[in-house]
Amino acid sequence: MAATFDLTLDCVDAPVLAAFWKTALGYADEPPPAPFATREEWLAQFDLPEDDPGTGGGAWLCDPDGDGPRLSLLQVPEPKTAKNRLHIDVRVPGHGSPAERWARVRAESERLVTAGARVLAEFDGHHVVMADPEGNEFCVAAAPA
Incomplete structure (x- = not known):
């Protein structure tokens, strides 16, 4: 059986990038995993260090039909500096x-x-x-x- 995969983009402004990719792909905001009411609650269970990219904010998008890969947008402090190796x-x-x-x-x-x-x-x-x-x-x- 083939593995499934998600795509993750580092970004400076997750809400802006999420709005763009929802428009581009027809994706929607992905709800947090059950039983959590928010992504913040879900992330808190991992006790991540403060400098971990997952703690800086982000957005999680999904194909409403469940066919395409999930797209995670993780806010990081540094800007993009080179060409993508994957697009x-x-x-x-x-x-x-x-x-x-x-x-x-x-x-x-x-x-x-x-x-x-x-x-x-x-x-x-x-x-x-x-x-x-x-x-x-x-x-x-x-x-x-």
């Missing part, structure tokens, strides 16, 4: 001709610019490289045909 590919659904699929990719990248992203590079007909509000690179491409 997210946002796949735009739908079929059709290559031109129709590319039009959907362009429309999605424009929607994400409105949500706070910026375009870094465009590979005509294939994918758009973007950065989220804190500069984390990701791509927008059509879902496999």
